Amino acid sequence: xxxxxxxxxxxxxxxxxxxxxxxxxxxxxxxxxxxxxxxxxxxxxxxxxxxxxxxxxxxxxxxxxxxxxxxxxxxxxxxxxxxxxxxxxxxxxxxxxxxxxxxxxxxxxxxxxxxxxxxxxxxxxxxxxxxxxxxxxxxxxxxxxxxxxxxxxxxxxxxxxxxxxxxxxxxxxxxxxxxxxxxxxxxxxxxxxxxxxxxxxxxxxxxxxxxxxxxxxxxxxxxxxxxxxxxxxxxxxxxxxxxxxxxxxxxxxxxxxxxxxxxxxxxxxxxxxxxxxxxxxxxxxxxxxxxxxxxxxxxxxxxxxxxxxxxxxxxxxxxxxxxxxxxxxxxxxxxxxxxxxxxxxxxxxxxxxxxxxxxxxxxxxxxxx
Numbered sequence: 001x002x003x004x005x006x007x008x009x010x011x012x013x014x015x016x017x018x019x020x021x022x023x024x025x026x027x028x029x030x031x032x033x034x035x036x037x038x039x040x041x042x043x044x045x046x047x048x049x050x051x052x053x054x055x056x057x058x059x060x061x062x063x064x065x066x067x068x069x070x071x072x073x074x075x076x077x078x079x080x081x082x083x084x085x086x087x088x089x090x091x092x093x094x095x096x097x098x099x100x101x102x103x104x105x106x107x108x109x110x111x112x113x114x115x116x117x118x119x120x121x122x123x124x125x126x127x128x129x130x131x132x133x134x135x136x137x138x139x140x141x142x143x144x145x146x147x148x149x150x151x152x153x154x155x156x157x158x159x160x161x162x163x164x165x166x167x168x169x170x171x172x173x174x175x176x177x178x179x180x181x182x183x184x185x186x187x188x189x190x191x192x193x194x195x196x197x198x199x200x201x202x203x204x205x206x207x208x209x210x211x212x213x214x215x216x217x218x219x220x221x222x223x224x225x226x227x228x229x230x231x232x233x234x235x236x237x238x239x240x241x242x243x244x245x246x247x248x249x250x251x252x253x254x255x256x257x258x259x260x261x262x263x264x265x266x267x268x269x270x271x272x273x274x275x276x277x278x279x280x281x282x283x284x285x286x287x288x289x290x291x292x293x294x295x296x297x298x299x300x301x302x303x304x305x306x307x308x309x310x311x312x313x314x315x316x317x318x319x320x321x322x323x324x325x326x327x328x329x330x331x332x333x334x335x336x337x338x339x340x341x342x343x344x345x346x347x348x349x350x351x352x353x354x355x356x357x358x359x360x361x362x363x364x365x366x367x368x369x
Contacts, residue, residue, distance in 0.1 A: 229253025
């Protein structure tokens with residue numbers, strides 16, 4: 001008597017004999033390839049279900065030299081809600097293409113060991129999410145060897161394949177929106193510069209203002225958290241420098257900063273305009289709703305996986321970088337200064353333009369020049 005467990009060991013040749021077709025025909029059906037009539041395809045699929053055929057992934061891997069597994073490396077990444085979304089987005093993108101996604105966490109020192117572990121699992125390629133990693137291309141290539149790798153970061157200057165949102169353009173969107181409203185004294189609560197996005201947002205803040213003939217107002221830093229935004233805003237307001245608008249490095253920091261602004265007796269945007277980055281879910285529900293730069297992170301995650309799969313299919317193809325373009329979501333946290341024509345000539349460093357109101361941060365009031 002045949003054991004019921006036998007059904008778990010059905011092979012393609014068993015299916016072929018039962019369907020009275022060739023092994024090659026069954027293989028085409030299993031791999032969803034053309035060249036089989038609809039009637040035959042339907043009969044073969046019915047037998048596959050009835051006989052409980054299970055693909056032998058080891059045999060397939062040996063015959064194709066592919067495991068159909070990708071791995072996401074998280075290197076020195078702080079946890080947050082968007083990280084869970086990133087993992088889910090990439091896993092779904094991989095699944096749609098017939099791949100599985102593994103996830104590993106490490107730091108820069110443990111990267112070499114992580115690569116060796118990935119090799120032992122026979123993964124086909126790696127998506128590297130390492131927002132603090134400044135390792136040069138040659139060293140990174142040496143670490144990964146012949147294991148395909150793609151970075152999910154904005155890394156201008158890198159010759160490796162990467163997918164990232166243009167952080168310089170993002171800052172330009174935020175600042176030029178404020179400049180178009182008439183602001184000439186713009187301060188910043190900058191994100192941590194040890195993170196790549198924070199570095200580019202901070203350096204481009206100065207560059208874009210100088211392009212417009214403006215002198216950057218006071219700048220303080222936060223660490224991406226709500227609390228750091230609150231503390232940074234209090235430090236900014238206590239610095240005694242006049243400004244009419246502030247660009248804040250993340251929506252989380254903006255949430256804390258706007259609370260500190262209210263505590264100081266100031267109103268957004270009447271006394272101080274605020275623009276931020278990320279367009280998090282809560283940004284539309286703040287009071288007032290937050291004007292913020294939108295990064296479609298789901299798009300970035302999907303493009304990263306798809307591009308890596310393209311590299312696997314065409315390993316000799318020319319490598320390039322995929323730069324994604326952010327957009328500005330205009331809400332109600334930024335408005336024009338209370339008086340004076342827009343786009344006036346820039347003031348002296350540290351001095352408000354005559355006729356334009358400026359926040360006197362030392363007293364928490366609004367005065368006219």
